[in-house]
Amino acid sequence: xxxxxxxxxxNVGKTxxxxxxxxxxxxxxxxxxxxxxxxxxxxxxxxxxxxYVYVGSALNSLEDRLARHFRxxxxxxxxxxxxxxSCNVSVEFAVIIPSGRRLECVLSRRLxxxxxxxxxxxxxxxxxxxxxxxxVPT
Numbered sequence: 122x123x124x125x126x127x128x129x130x131x132n133v134g135k136t137x138x139x140x141x142x143x144x145x146x147x148x149x150x151x152x153x154x155x156x157x158x159x160x161x162x163x164x165x166x167x168x169x170x171x172x173y174v175y176v177g178s179a180l181n182s183l184e185d186r187l188a189r190h191f192r193x194x195x196x197x198x199x200x201x202x203x204x205x206x207s208c209n210v211s212v213e214f215a216v217i218i219p220s221g222r223r224l225e226c227v228l229s230r231r232l233x234x235x236x237x238x239x240x241x242x243x244x245x246x247x248x249x250x251x252x253x254x255x256x257v258p259t
Contacts, residue, residue, distance in 0.1 A: 142183040142217075145224035147232075148175040148190055148201065149213045156209040160200050166239065168204075169256070172213075174232060175201050175243060176253045178225045187215055200243040201254070226250050 150173040158166045177199075179186035189195055190205050191212050197203055204210045218224055229250040236255035243253035 141181065141185075142219055143180045143221050144183050144217055144219040145176070145178040145228055146183065146187060146218065147216045147228065148177060148187075148205075149173075149215065150175060150204060151211045151213050153209050153211065156207060158203050158207055158210075160203045160242070164241075166242065168239070172257050172259055173204075173239070174236065174255050174257055175204075176225045176229045176232060176255075177201065177243070178223050180221070180223065183217060183219070187217070190215070200245075204254075225253060229253055229255075 152168050152170055152173060155170050156168050158168060160166055177186070190201065193206050193208070195202060195206060197206060205212055218228070226247055226249055229244070229247075229252070232255045233251060236257045238250075238252035239254040239256065240252055244250045247253070
C-alpha cells in the first residue's frame, strides 16, 4: 500500500505530472455535540459526541473530492455530505493514500478492528464492509 500523507483544507495540489491525483482517504470528523442527522431521504442517524473516521475513495480527482468535504455548503450527494454540511460536525483533516485502485474496503476492514462501525453508513455500494464510518475511541 502506498505511503499516506495528511491533508488540511487548501494544501493539496495537482500531481507533479500535471494530472489529477487518484486514491483513497480517511476523513477525520469531530462531532461537537450529540447530533441527529438526516442522511438521504429516509435515514436518520443519532451520533454521539466524539471523533469519527470516514473511509472514501476518489479515482477521478482526490483534490476535488477533499475540497468538497471541507466545504460546508454543497449539494448533498453522498452520506458523508450530510455530516460535513452540519454545523455540529467539523472536518479536522484527511489522510490520503495515492493509488489507482479502490482501497476503501481494505481500509474499512482494518478500521473495524479498532473502531466502532456506524452500520450502513457510506457503504451502500459495498456488500463486505459493515460501514465506511467509524467512531474512534478517545
